[in-house]
Amino acid sequence: MYVYIESERARDSEGFSSVNYTVGFYDPSGKWRPESDCGSPEEAAGRVAWLNGKPD
Template structure:
């Protein structure tokens, strides 16, 4: 199974990083206060270089 990490805006100033399992279950990794930081985390989790 390949996991594709994504972020969603879970509250007005909270971006949650996680992935959806094949059965549709959401699994959270972390919460961020900026879209850019959440995007950086998603990029890293999906195999990109950068911030852990």
């Protein structure tokens, strides 16, 4: 089953914060296997739904 995690949070010199969300899955041994990166939780959730077979 694919899930997404907040994988990176960065702040630039002007104080702007950006967040990266990585879509992937945990293999049977518990190792994280990334599939793609997204710029918003909504985008990541849509990708997860599609990868998990949710119909449109």
